[in-house]
Amino acid sequence: MTTEQELFVRASSLTIREVVKDYGAHRAIHGVSLDVAPGEFVVLVGPSGCGKSTLLRMVAGLETISGGEVKVDGRVVNEVESKDRDMAMVFQNYALYPHLTVRENMGFSLSLRRAPKGEIREKVDAVAKILGLEAILDRRPSALSGGQRQRVAMGRAIVRQPRVFLFDEPLSNLDAKLRVQMRAEIKRMHQRFRTTTIYVTHDQVEAMTMGDKIVVLRDGRIEQSGPPLALFDEPANTFVAQFIGSPSMNILPGKMTGEGFLTDGGVLLAADTSKTQARFYGVRPDDVTVSREGVEAVVTILEPFGSETLIGTTLGDAEFTAVVRERVALEPADTVRLLPNSQRTHLFDERGVRICG
Ligand SMILES: Nc1ncnc2c1ncn2[C@@H]1O[C@H](COP(=O)(O)OP(=O)(O)O)[C@@H](O)[C@H]1O
Ligand SMILES: [Mg+2]
Numbered sequence: 001m002t003t004e005q006e007l008f009v010r011a012s013s014l015t016i017r018e019v020v021k022d023y024g025a026h027r028a029i030h031g032v033s034l035d036v037a038p039g040e041f042v043v044l045v046g047p048s049g050c051g052k053s054t055l056l057r058m059v060a061g062l063e064t065i066s067g068g069e070v071k072v073d074g075r076v077v078n079e080v081e082s083k084d085r086d087m088a089m090v091f092q093n094y095a096l097y098p099h100l101t102v103r104e105n106m107g108f109s110l111s112l113r114r115a116p117k118g119e120i121r122e123k124v125d126a127v128a129k130i131l132g133l134e135a136i137l138d139r140r141p142s143a144l145s146g147g148q149r150q151r152v153a154m155g156r157a158i159v160r161q162p163r164v165f166l167f168d169e170p171l172s173n174l175d176a177k178l179r180v181q182m183r184a185e186i187k188r189m190h191q192r193f194r195t196t197t198i199y200v201t202h203d204q205v206e207a208m209t210m211g212d213k214i215v216v217l218r219d220g221r222i223e224q225s226g227p228p229l230a231l232f233d234e235p236a237n238t239f240v241a242q243f244i245g246s247p248s249m250n251i252l253p254g255k256m257t258g259e260g261f262l263t264d265g266g267v268l269l270a271a272d273t274s275k276t277q278a279r280f281y282g283v284r285p286d287d288v289t290v291s292r293e294g295v296e297a298v299v300t301i302l303e304p305f306g307s308e309t310l311i312g313t314t315l316g317d318a319e320f321t322a323v324v325r326e327r328v329a330l331e332p333a334d335t336v337r338l339l340p341n342s343q344r345t346h347l348f349d350e351r352g353v354r355i356c357g
Contacts, residue, residue, distance in 0.1 A: 011038040011196040012163035020067030039194040043211035051220040052200040087164040088157035096141040103137040165197040238352035265316020282346035288322035294339035
């Protein structure tokens with residue numbers, strides 16, 4: 001019998017050094033460096049087209065590397081073929097073989113390696129048990145739900161016992177409910193196997209909830225990397241501040257005066273007046289309350305979620321959002337007084353780099 005213990009692998013370290021990717025004259029990745037420790041779960045997140053898949057595919061060996069190095073356990077693998085890198089990749093389109101059963105799909109890579117039939121059967125059974133796929137081992141992919149297919153694709157990757165797992169937006173094709181379920185499942189799986197993992201997504205919620213470390217990518221460059229809550233609490237710049245967290249952080253342009261931060265729309269907000277270089281003021285919608293001491297804003301939209309209410313407003317000439325826990329008797333065009341929590345505001349300089357907060 002293959003025990004769960006035997007399925008555990010030696011997780012590798014990954015080192016990405018000044019990696020560059022050029023597609024002809026177009027530079028898609030501009031010298032990215034990143035260290036992934038053995039067993040770590042790193043999420044690469046960023047808007048569509050920022051280079052996430054390109055970077056992942058270079059790590060996997062599916063794309064040539066124009067400059068820099070990718071190392072596995074300290075060894076440069078730039079020239080090593082994909083099949084010899086001992087990594088498994090899971091995509092959003094599950095890429096299962098339609099004519100093979102679940103069992104055959106899961107055992108496929110081991111069959112290719114000419115592993116003994118008994119060993120393949122044992123490993124597939126052990127992984128199927130962990131992922132709850134025992135009852136569907138004889139079915140073909142066409143007879144499976146989206147979630148089951150995704151689980152089989154993962155099972156197939158686990159059976160290979162790779163040193164590194166690479167996920168490229170594996171949940172994008174699933175409906176919202178299933179996505180939340182699979183998110184938890186992938187996380188649990190990682191806690192069990194502790195395989196080094198790079199997980200790509202454009203969804204900041206997935207990034208926040210899944211990663212030990214998040215790397216925010218924009219236009220082929222790293223904007224910031226670190227633990228999820230560190231990025232949330234101390235975003236390096238306005239891009240990360242607005243990308244991480246939902247709804248997005250309010251960012252108001254303006255300047256510091258002797259009295260406080262004066263927005264371009266003429267609203268005065270309490271702030272550390274010693275930070276004279278501040279050009280943007282930021283506060284998350286959750287850190288704003290309705291209060292008599294607040295500044296006047298005009299309500300544009302109300303979105304009651306039940307447990308909380310989103311209040312969209314115009315503050316001076318800028319859009320400004322608050323999310324409050326209490327039920328509010330407000331209507332569009334009403335005036336409301338909003339008070340940012342002064343302990344939770346951020347100031348950024350003219351380049352959008354965070355000064356303090
Ligand atoms: N095969 C290719 N040929 C030319 N340009 C490409 C190719 N693949 C990706 N790109 C470009 O590289 C950039 C990054 O793409 P990609 O890595 O797919 O982004 P993401 O996965 O973050 O959405 C984009 O500008 C894209 O148009
Ligand atoms: Mg992509």
